[in-house]
Amino acid sequence: xxxxxxxxxxxxxxxxxxxxxxxxxxxxxxxxxxxxxxxxxxxxxxxxxxxxxxxxxxxxxxxxxxxxxxxxxxxxxxxxxxxxxxxxxxxxxxxxxxxxxxxxxxxxxxxxxxxxxxxxxxxxxxxxxxxxxxxxxxxxxxxxxxxxxxxxxxxxxxxxxxxxxxxxxxxxxxxxxxxxxxxxxxxxxxxxxxxxxxxxxxxxxxxxxxxxxxxxxxxxxxxxxxxxxxxxxxxxxxxxxxxxxxxxxxxxxxxxxxxxxxxxxxxxxxxxxxxxxxxxxxxxxxxxxxxxxxxxxxxxxxxxxxxxxxxxxxxxxxxxxxxxxxxxxxxxxxxxxxxxxxxxxxxxxxxxxxxxxxxxxxxxxxxxxxxxxxxxxxxxxxxxxxxxxxxxxxxxxxxxxxxxxxxxxxxxxxxxxxxxxxxxx
Numbered sequence: 001x002x003x004x005x006x007x008x009x010x011x012x013x014x015x016x017x018x019x020x021x022x023x024x025x026x027x028x029x030x031x032x033x034x035x036x037x038x039x040x041x042x043x044x045x046x047x048x049x050x051x052x053x054x055x056x057x058x059x060x061x062x063x064x065x066x067x068x069x070x071x072x073x074x075x076x077x078x079x080x081x082x083x084x085x086x087x088x089x090x091x092x093x094x095x096x097x098x099x100x101x102x103x104x105x106x107x108x109x110x111x112x113x114x115x116x117x118x119x120x121x122x123x124x125x126x127x128x129x130x131x132x133x134x135x136x137x138x139x140x141x142x143x144x145x146x147x148x149x150x151x152x153x154x155x156x157x158x159x160x161x162x163x164x165x166x167x168x169x170x171x172x173x174x175x176x177x178x179x180x181x182x183x184x185x186x187x188x189x190x191x192x193x194x195x196x197x198x199x200x201x202x203x204x205x206x207x208x209x210x211x212x213x214x215x216x217x218x219x220x221x222x223x224x225x226x227x228x229x230x231x232x233x234x235x236x237x238x239x240x241x242x243x244x245x246x247x248x249x250x251x252x253x254x255x256x257x258x259x260x261x262x263x264x265x266x267x268x269x270x271x272x273x274x275x276x277x278x279x280x281x282x283x284x285x286x287x288x289x290x291x292x293x294x295x296x297x298x299x300x301x302x303x304x305x306x307x308x309x310x311x312x313x314x315x316x317x318x319x320x321x322x323x324x325x326x327x328x329x330x331x332x333x334x335x336x337x338x339x340x341x342x343x344x345x346x347x348x349x350x351x352x353x354x355x356x357x358x359x360x361x362x363x364x365x366x367x368x369x370x371x372x373x374x375x376x377x378x379x380x381x382x383x384x385x386x387x388x389x390x391x392x393x394x395x396x397x398x399x400x401x402x403x404x405x406x407x408x409x410x411x412x413x414x415x416x417x418x419x420x421x422x423x424x425x
Contacts, residue, residue: 029125029336030309031201031266032212033253034328036084037246038077038133038221039293040272041282042304043398044243049284053240057251058270058306065268065308066317066355072378073274073325074369075293075300077135080273080325081216082109083369085116085136085149087329087346090370091424097372101138101159108137111148115343117329118150121212121336127204129153131193132216133273139175153177155196157189157218168218169225188228190219194249198256205260212332215253219246222277239278254308263310267335271325272303289398296376296385297392298400301369313355322380324367327351366420375424377417382410384417391417 042048045055047062048069074080078098079090090096093114099107111119118128130146134156137145146154157168158175166173172189174181176196184192197215204211220242227245230237250270257263276282277293291297305323307313330348353361366379374387383392383400391414393403403410 028265029210030312031204031210031262032121032126032332032335033197033201033257033266033268034212034214034332035250035253035268035270036081036133036214036216037270037272037304038216038218039274039277040220040243040246040304041274041276041278041289041292041299042071042272042302043282043284043289043299044240044276045304047306048304049286051283051285053243055243055247057247057254058304061250061254061268061270061308062306063316064310065306065315066313066319068305068307068319068321068323070320070380071271071303071305071323071325072301072367072369073272073303075274075295075297075371077133077273079370081133081136082114083324083326083347084273084328085118086114087117087326087343087348088114089324089326089347089368089424091368091375092347096370096374099135099137101135102165104138104140104160104163104165106138106141108142108145109149111145111150116150117332118212118214120150120333120338120342122150122152123342124336124338125210126336127152127200127207127209127211129155129197129200129211129213130216131155131196131214132157132218133221134216135159143178151214153200155181155193156216168221169223172218190217190245190249191228193218194252197253201256201262201266202260205262210336212336217246217249219243219249239276264312267307267309267312269305269307269328271305271328273325274303275300284398287398294371296369296371296374296383298383298394298398301376301378307355309355314357319354321351321354321361322364322367322378323351324349324364325369327364366417375421377420379413379417382413382417384414384421386421389418 047059082093082095122128128151130151138160139158155176158173172184174184226237275292281288281290289299291299326348330350334350334352368377377384381395391403392400394400
């Protein structure tokens with residue numbers, strides 16, 4: 001395992017204690033629900049300025065919690081999710097291509113090589129569960145892969161079965177703790193996954209055990225298919241309709257948390273894994289967002305990120321600090337009371353102090369991600385692409401343009417970001 005350290009990786013005990021310090025008020029191991037949307041850029045939510053796609057539940061979640069304006073990830077699922085699970089940048093974990101589970105590869109992430117936040121929380125007393133998108137290894141060949149990744153229970157889409165790719169929505173193939181669910185044949189898959197999440201929360205609550213559930217939604221990834229609401233209303237399928245149904249599911253999960261009486265001890269985090277898969281620019285109140293999934297652009301890497309914790313975190317704030325998807329690793333460990341000695345050297349930076357009211361802490365210098373061995377480094381104003389050493393001027397986002405290095409600020413930015421890139425080598 002090759003690790004390339006730089007100024008944002010902290011390996012010493014003193015630095016780790018500072019980096020992963022306990023949050024500023026007692027938490028008694030809160031429950032954690034992490035919702036990960038599949039192929040959803042920031043620009044598709046109303047609370048991020050989309051004027052045409054209604055997302056009332058996520059908008060309400062933002063009003064009742066905190067919205068992070070500048071959260072970034074890799075532009076496709078495998079590198080992005082590996083960064084979330086392990087806390088490492090793609091340049092370090094080296095999974096920059098999509099593991100082709102959909103064509104029956106036997107390749108799988110070796111969780112003996114990489115520690116995941118789920119493994120760490122499970123060791124710290126949490127009940128851990130995962131749903132939906134699991135593209136880190138085919139369960140047909142690695143039936144215990146979710147457990148090896150740190151999860152006690154799972155209900156995930158088994159993408160490959162009997163030498164063929166399966167479906168995720170209608171007539172879905174879902175693997176529930178090692179068995180294929182027969183009830184999925186005539187139902188809408190995302191509804192089954194949501195019910196599973198609610199059941200797991202209820203079971204853990206009855207046992208008085210803290211839970212950490214990563215709900216990997218299969219929505220709103222292509223193919224564009226009708227939802228149950230589309231069928232009820234007799235309308236055609238569309239990406240916006242799928243996003244609206246995704247939003248309805250988020251609302252159901254939030255209602256279930258209220259019904260279980262655990263809202264004040266449950267932190268809910270919602271994030272996208274990468275940008276929207278879209279061929280056309282998308283309109284926002286701030287301008288048109290170009291590019292999307294597969295591209296190292298604003299449209300491909302800027303994801304929505306919203307956090308709610310009733311009565312515990314500051315309400316209604318919009319956070320402008322840069323957040324890297326790796327940062328969820330340290331933050332979840334931090335919130336759960338895990339000692340920093342449990343893990344060392346990760347790229348992840350905990351943002352718990354932001355949750356509890358500190359302004360712009362930590363002020364991350366840059367975020368990064370990758371695809372097909374190509375990487376970007378973004379400092380909030382300029383984006384550097386490693387494969388051709390191109391610098392993009394991002395000072396007037398969502399507009400971004402190639403800089404010709406004719407101005408001093410561009411030259412300074414290029415040298416700064418190139419120096420960071422060189423430190424990875």
